[in-house]
Amino acid sequence: KHYHCSVPSPRTQNENEAIWPDETIKIFREAVHDTVVEIHFANSEEGTEQ
Structure with missing residues (x-):
């Protein structure tokens, strides 16, 4: 885990941004909030x- 943190990976960050756009994150958070x-x-x- 420490090794992973010490080695930056811009490609992975870009892929995560593509997979999780702001809209998706917003919808996901709202869904979680409704469930709670x-x-x-x-x-x-x-x-x-009782």
């Missing part, structure tokens, strides 16, 4: 029922 909210809401409902 749903889980939190479900847990709150269970707590209310």
